[in-house]
Amino acid sequence: MDTVDLLVFNGTLVTMDDKRRVIEDAGVAIKGSRIVAVGARRDIVRRYMARQTIDARGKIIIPGLINGHTHIPMTLFRGLADDLDLQDWLTKYIFPAEAKNVSEEFVRAGTRLGLAEMIRGGTTTYCDMYYFEDAIADETAKAGVRGVLGETVIDFPVADNKTWEEAMAYVERFVKKWKGHELITPAIAPHAPYTVSEAHLKEVREFSDRTGAPIVTHVSETKREVDDSIKAKNASPVEYLRRIGFLNHRVIAAHVVWPAGNDIDTLERAGVGVVHNPQSNMKLASGVAPVPRMMKEGVRLGLGTDGAASNNDLSMWEEMDTVAKLHKVFTGDPKVISAQQAFELATIRSAQALHMENEIGSIESGKRADLVLVAQDALNQLPLYNIYSHLVYATKTSDVQTVIINGRVVMRDRRLLTLDEAAIKQGAGVFRAQVIKSLAGGQSK
Numbered sequence: 001m002d003t004v005d006l007l008v009f010n011g012t013l014v015t016m017d018d019k020r021r022v023i024e025d026a027g028v029a030i031k032g033s034r035i036v037a038v039g040a041r042r043d044i045v046r047r048y049m050a051r052q053t054i055d056a057r058g059k060i061i062i063p064g065l066i067n068g069h070t071h072i073p074m075t076l077f078r079g080l081a082d083d084l085d086l087q088d089w090l091t092k093y094i095f096p097a098e099a100k101n102v103s104e105e106f107v108r109a110g111t112r113l114g115l116a117e118m119i120r121g122g123t124t125t126y127c128d129m130y131y132f133e134d135a136i137a138d139e140t141a142k143a144g145v146r147g148v149l150g151e152t153v154i155d156f157p158v159a160d161n162k163t164w165e166e167a168m169a170y171v172e173r174f175v176k177k178w179k180g181h182e183l184i185t186p187a188i189a190p191h192a193p194y195t196v197s198e199a200h201l202k203e204v205r206e207f208s209d210r211t212g213a214p215i216v217t218h219v220s221e222t223k224r225e226v227d228d229s230i231k232a233k234n235a236s237p238v239e240y241l242r243r244i245g246f247l248n249h250r251v252i253a254a255h256v257v258w259p260a261g262n263d264i265d266t267l268e269r270a271g272v273g274v275v276h277n278p279q280s281n282m283k284l285a286s287g288v289a290p291v292p293r294m295m296k297e298g299v300r301l302g303l304g305t306d307g308a309a310s311n312n313d314l315s316m317w318e319e320m321d322t323v324a325k326l327h328k329v330f331t332g333d334p335k336v337i338s339a340q341q342a343f344e345l346a347t348i349r350s351a352q353a354l355h356m357e358n359e360i361g362s363i364e365s366g367k368r369a370d371l372v373l374v375a376q377d378a379l380n381q382l383p384l385y386n387i388y389s390h391l392v393y394a395t396k397t398s399d400v401q402t403v404i405i406n407g408r409v410v411m412r413d414r415r416l417l418t419l420d421e422a423a424i425k426q427g428a429g430v431f432r433a434q435v436i437k438s439l440a441g442g443q444s445k
């Protein structure tokens with residue numbers, strides 16, 4: 001008999017492996033940070049002895065959900081300004097609020113709030129872009145959550161860096177510090193092709209080539225962005241990025257709501273990861289991304305919430321439900337995205353969009369042990385006929401019971417083990433008061 005660190009058994013296992021196996025009465029053996037065996041419970045318990053066991057009887061075991069696009073400290077701006085289009089929302093409310101409030105302490109408090117919300121919702125990996133990303137990485141590692149974390153670089157002075165040179169020096173230190181960490185993948189995040197110059201975008205790409213750091217950015221989020229780009233550069237944002245040699249398999253592009261011409265083909269060929277944020281796109285009325293077409297054409301496509309100021313939560317359950325329904329109503333075809341495909345978008349496909357499908361996104365031997373136990377007997381879930389339908393259309397954030405990331409239990413029976421929930425709630429109140437004070441006498445709603 002082999003000794004492992006953790007055995008999870010008795011539940012219904014949704015593997016999301018290549019065969020999309022669903023195993024009843026399953027067992028998963030975990031050694032250190034990795035899964036070493038997956039199968040029927042009786043085989044697993046015969047082969048392995050464990051220091052710690054988790055009985056998943058009556059529960060569904062799923063791969064940890066992957067939130068492909070966030071700005072995690074913006075949880076502290078949740079509900080600050082709603083019901084506006086992207087340009088007004090950004091320039092009249094968010095940029096001024098950020099200029100007056102974002103400090104390292106703000107970022108840390110907002111990150112802890114977002115991490116707690118994500119763990120509670122079964123999210124085990126997220127891709128972020130914000131300021132003071134080194135502090136975000138520190139909080140994320142302490143909470144035991146996995147992250148692709150991009151320090152934002154942009155062509156105007158921001159909270160943590162006043163010049164481009166300062167920002168690039170920050171990123172240099174940041175990437176060097178976190179590279180090789182088990183949980184944190186440090187990245188560079190040029191805000192968008194309309195807020196970062198061509199010369200600077202090229203510099204970002206060179207930096208990424210030299211360090212191997214992923215590039216996280218926003219592309220073609222609104223029709224106006226695409227129209228402006230065509231007017232100014234005679235090319236869509238995607239085409240422009242291709243022309244300047246920016247696109248490759250390390251790029252993660254959020255949104256792509258308005259691909260033009262051959263953009264989808266370009267993204268597929270370059271191996272760019274694209275992250276669809278249906279609720280944020282709906283709330284800001286940015287439009288509906290051609291997701292069914294991108295999936296058909298083989299684009300590495302995942303799912304994200306975007307920041308909590310434009311969503312207004314970090315729930316991947318809501319995002320899965322929305323992605324399936326939005327594209328049905330938009331195309332008039334209820335078959336266009338199935339429940340299983342919606343679940344893929346939040347797991348293995350999001351892993352592909354982050355270029356991490358060899359490490360996460362499914363429950364398979366050799367992969368990182370990122371697992372979530374979900375109840376299947378809440379009133380809103382009864383009765384159960386089809387597991388994917390159950391997960392996508394009926395299950396809620398509150399049905400998540402236990403969360404394991406990198407082999408470590410970070411929530412057990414809904415109790416957070418790595419974060420202090422009471423202190424997080426208190427922090428949110430303190431910063432709420434500060435934000436209100438900072439904006440008083442400025443814009444009125």
Ligand SMILES: [Zn+2]
Pocket residue numbers: 069070071218254306307
């Ligand atoms: Zn965003």
